[in-house]
Amino acid sequence: MYAQFIVRNPExxxxxxxxxxxxITVELVIRKLSGGYTVEEIVAMYPHxxxxxxxxxxxxxxxxx
Numbered sequence: 001m002y003a004q005f006i007v008r009n010p011e012x013x014x015x016x017x018x019x020x021x022x023x024i025t026v027e028l029v030i031r032k033l034s035g036g037y038t039v040e041e042i043v044a045m046y047p048h049x050x051x052x053x054x055x056x057x058x059x060x061x062x063x064x065x
């Protein structure tokens with residue numbers, strides 16, 4: 001699922017994986033989740049994100065680490 005939401009571009013955020021169409025890194029999403037924020041709280045902080053994008057970031061992290 002994550003392939004449609006997560007991209008890497010060496011010219012954006014130094015090539016870190018990001019949520020497609022944003023400059024929000026997978027790393028930022030994972031830090032928020034590990035810091036205790038819920039998916040709903042992250043969406044409230046970043047209203048241009050949605051639940052599927054956040055779950056895709058988590059899936060990407062789980063599959064690439």
